[in-house]
Amino acid sequence: MANSESGQPLAVAPQAYGALWRGLLRPLRTVAQPAAAVALALACGAALLAFNGYDARAVIDVMVLGVFQDTRSIAEILLKATPLILIGVGLCVAFRCSIWNIGAEGQFYAGAAAATAIGVSFNGLGAWLYVPLVMLAGALAGAAWAAIAGLLKIYFRASEIVTTIMLNYIALIMTSYLVTGPLRDAAAAYPQSARLVQEAWMPRILPPTRLHIGILVALVLAVVMYVFLFRSARGYALRVVGISPDAARYAGISVPRNIMISICLSGSMAGLAGAFEIAGVTRRLFQSISPGYGFEGIAVALLANNNPIGAIFSGLLFAVLRSGSELMQITAQIPQVLVLVIQGIVILSVVGFAVLRIPSLRPSE
Amino acid sequence: MMITRRGCLASAVAAAALIAAGSALAEGAPFKMGLLVPGSVSEEGWNRIGFNALKGVEAELGAEVSYVELQQNPASFEKAFHDFASQGYNVILGHGFEFQDAALAVAPEYPDTVFLISSSYISEGNVIGLNTDTSQPFYLMGVIAAKTGKKAGLVGGMEIPPIKEAFEGFTNGVRSVAPDFPISEVYIGNFTDATATKEASLSLISQGADFVLPNASGATVGGFQAAAESGENVKTFSIFSDFTSVAPKNILGLYIADYARGVIRIVGDIKNGKKPTTNVEFGLKDADVMQFTYNDQAANPVTENVRKYVDEVKAKIAAGEIKTRQK
Numbered sequence: 001m002a003n004s005e006s007g008q009p010l011a012v013a014p015q016a017y018g019a020l021w022r023g024l025l026r027p028l029r030t031v032a033q034p035a036a037a038v039a040l041a042l043a044c045g046a047a048l049l050a051f052n053g054y055d056a057r058a059v060i061d062v063m064v065l066g067v068f069q070d071t072r073s074i075a076e077i078l079l080k081a082t083p084l085i086l087i088g089v090g091l092c093v094a095f096r097c098s099i100w101n102i103g104a105e106g107q108f109y110a111g112a113a114a115a116t117a118i119g120v121s122f123n124g125l126g127a128w129l130y131v132p133l134v135m136l137a138g139a140l141a142g143a144a145w146a147a148i149a150g151l152l153k154i155y156f157r158a159s160e161i162v163t164t165i166m167l168n169y170i171a172l173i174m175t176s177y178l179v180t181g182p183l184r185d186a187a188a189a190y191p192q193s194a195r196l197v198q199e200a201w202m203p204r205i206l207p208p209t210r211l212h213i214g215i216l217v218a219l220v221l222a223v224v225m226y227v228f229l230f231r232s233a234r235g236y237a238l239r240v241v242g243i244s245p246d247a248a249r250y251a252g253i254s255v256p257r258n259i260m261i262s263i264c265l266s267g268s269m270a271g272l273a274g275a276f277e278i279a280g281v282t283r284r285l286f287q288s289i290s291p292g293y294g295f296e297g298i299a300v301a302l303l304a305n306n307n308p309i310g311a312i313f314s315g316l317l318f319a320v321l322r323s324g325s326e327l328m329q330i331t332a333q334i335p336q337v338l339v340l341v342i343q344g345i346v347i348l349s350v351v352g353f354a355v356l357r358i359p360s361l362r363p364s365e
Numbered sequence: 366m367m368i369t370r371r372g373c374l375a376s377a378v379a380a381a382a383l384i385a386a387g388s389a390l391a392e393g394a395p396f397k398m399g400l401l402v403p404g405s406v407s408e409e410g411w412n413r414i415g416f417n418a419l420k421g422v423e424a425e426l427g428a429e430v431s432y433v434e435l436q437q438n439p440a441s442f443e444k445a446f447h448d449f450a451s452q453g454y455n456v457i458l459g460h461g462f463e464f465q466d467a468a469l470a471v472a473p474e475y476p477d478t479v480f481l482i483s484s485s486y487i488s489e490g491n492v493i494g495l496n497t498d499t500s501q502p503f504y505l506m507g508v509i510a511a512k513t514g515k516k517a518g519l520v521g522g523m524e525i526p527p528i529k530e531a532f533e534g535f536t537n538g539v540r541s542v543a544p545d546f547p548i549s550e551v552y553i554g555n556f557t558d559a560t561a562t563k564e565a566s567l568s569l570i571s572q573g574a575d576f577v578l579p580n581a582s583g584a585t586v587g588g589f590q591a592a593a594e595s596g597e598n599v600k601t602f603s604i605f606s607d608f609t610s611v612a613p614k615n616i617l618g619l620y621i622a623d624y625a626r627g628v629i630r631i632v633g634d635i636k637n638g639k640k641p642t643t644n645v646e647f648g649l650k651d652a653d654v655m656q657f658t659y660n661d662q663a664a665n666p667v668t669e670n671v672r673k674y675v676d677e678v679k680a681k682i683a684a685g686e687i688k689t690r691q692k
Contacts, residue, residue: 066448076444190462190525208474210443281440286463291438326441329433330399330448336434337405 034303034310037353038317038346045342052338059332066327067320075209077319079281083108083273083290085218085315087297089225090269092306096229097262098242103149103164104270105294106171107142111271113175114141115278116183116285119196130199134279135217135272142271143264145171150263154256160263168294176287183285193285202280214276218312221269225308238262270294303350321346396636398422398456399449400432401442401464410583415460415483418628425629426636428455442467450475456632458483468492479635481628484527486644494644495631499527500534500690501649501682502620502657505675506578506602507538509617512671514576514600516547518569520588522556522581531580534689541678541687549574553581562587570595577601586611597664609660617667618659622647627654650683 046056067073087104094101115138122130149167152158178193185194202212229235241248241258248255273293278285296318303317304310325339398419406416416432423430431454433445442464449457450471458481459468465487468480472492485494510517517539521528532550539546549569553561566577566588575598579588586608592601593612603609603619627647634641647654657679659667667675681687
């Protein structure tokens with residue numbers, strides 16, 4: 001969004017107008033392509049619905065009416081957006097460093113598992129201590145899980161794309177082990193952890209809805225990460241490594257160090273998202289705690305052109321789609337596969353528009 | 366709060382009317398049932414069972430039905446219950462134990478809606494668990510095994526409650542006839558690998574088992590293949606579906622469970638204003654849900670004497686005089 005790295009509005013009169021125009025146009029241009037991608041995708045989706053014999057217009061009405069019908073619906077969207085924004089923002093940082101972290105799903109699981117382990121263990125800590133502790137556990141576990149891929153890349157030149165994908169499976173299997181073994185709720189017939197101690201629950205901010213403080217943390221972190229990436233020397237160094245490791249090395253910027261910073265930051269955000277999902281929503285660990293947030297987060301970052309502020313909006317968009325998909329099934333009997341196809345088209349068209357943008361993404365030659 | 370909910374209900378109804386295009390509203394409030402499944406209903410198996418129940422309710426009770434596939438995503442369960450309940454659905458079936466927590470959280474807000482949960486023993490207000498007590502038919506199979514064989518071999522998928530309860534019933538049935546009758550139990554560790562079931566069954570047969578009983582969902586069929594290949598003296602029992610064609614000489618009888626029938630009956634009662642007051646457990650007393658029949662084409666069909674004895678046991682189980690497993 002506000003990607004205006006230029007912007008010196010206080011110039012002399014004739015130039016001031018030009019600068020002002022540029023200042024206004026620039027964010028507009030940043031928004032234009034993702035917006036066009038989304039518009040195209042939704043148009044395709046509507047055509048697809050019509051082609052399959054559904055009244056696309058009515059479906060859209062239902063979706064808009066239903067998704068935004070009352071406080072609860074809006075709270076549910078924000079609830080769904082929380083992990084997507086957190087993961088998306090984290091991935092913006094990694095992708096800006098050209099670290100292709102495909103392992104947010106696994107890092108989410110690592111964070112969820114650690115948050116559960118901490119969240120079921122203590123009594124009488126008091127929420128003011130317990131809640132931050134659970135968040136910290138999730139973030140650290142996510143960072144540690146991501147760090148494995150970072151170290152493998154630095155010391156063995158192992159592609160992080162491969163290692164992070166593999167680590168996803170390991171995290172999933174380890175979670176299954178935990179809920180069928182050490183963390184299993186003895187009273188429950190099916191594999192799940194015990195319920196978290198009540199002091200560890202994320203405070204809800206809009207009762208009676210389930211919305212919890214996670215959304216606020218996500219919004220704050222998005223701004224913090226934007227400032228870090230685009231307004232700090234460290235963030236600048238990280239982006240230089242992303243654009244050209246050789247140039248970074250020549251300039252005395254440590255490449256391994258920035259690789260670790262970026263992958264651990266993105267891992268900690270995914271881990272934090274996992275902790276929020278456990279302590280804020282489900283309050284138990286399950287074998288399949290994530291419906292693919294980690295992968296959807298990649299699309300969130302991509303649609304936002306790796307801009308953390310943009311990730312807020314793309315995260316919200318995907319949350320609306322997800323929320324809408326359930327409602328479309330219930331009210332319009334649209335099979336979930338069709339909804340998944342529409343989501344797929346959104347991602348495809350986003351990628352398609354990103355290709356148009358490649359010259360501006362490519363390092364200057 | 367009330368005003369908001371009424372408002373949201375009104376807008377939801379209006380929204381539904383936009384697409385429904387039916388005259389349902391003109392006839393007054395129709396009876397509506399919703400279904401939550403943890404996966405796709407287009408594949409055979411657990412989710413299809415729930416879907417069949419929903420379709421049965423639609424066909425036989427004339428209810429308006431709708432379902433949502435939630436792909437094992439616990440965070441979305443509560444919202445889906447709200448979505449249905451706020452639109453005035455009378456019955457919502459959460460098809461699987463995993464829906465229990467979410468239903469309990471949502472239910473107090475919608476006292477007029479009945480929340481049914483499959484595979485659950487819950488009974489709290491308007492949240493009612495539905496269960497099929499598989500240990501009962503398996504108890505009968507145990508009786509038959511002990512009356513007709515020398516050693517029994519059980520092949521399970523994974524060691525989860527539905528499977529363990531079934532085998533517990535079988536073992537108790539065997540013990541009621543012959544306390545020292547040997548029983549071996551093996552788990553293959555999944556519900557998909559029919560070859561593993563077959564190998565495990567063959568190995569049990571080679572160890573002297575002449576009655577093998579597989580219970581591994583999609584992988585069950587391997588046990589019947591093993592029996593068919595091991596000669597006419599190996600006996601087995603077809604469970605949940607009709608597998609007679611796989612081992613026509615070996616299968617002594619069929620136990621078929623029709624969960625949909627049970628759900629249709631319960632939902633029909635609810636429609637007529639008779640809400641269940643406790644959790645519902647389908648057993649041999651529910652002849653529409655549990656069918657237990659014999660295969661007369663088997664090489665060694667169950668004799669009249671044994672059948673008579675089994676009928677007596679069955680009557681006692683149905684009457685609650687015999688407990689087939691620990692509760």
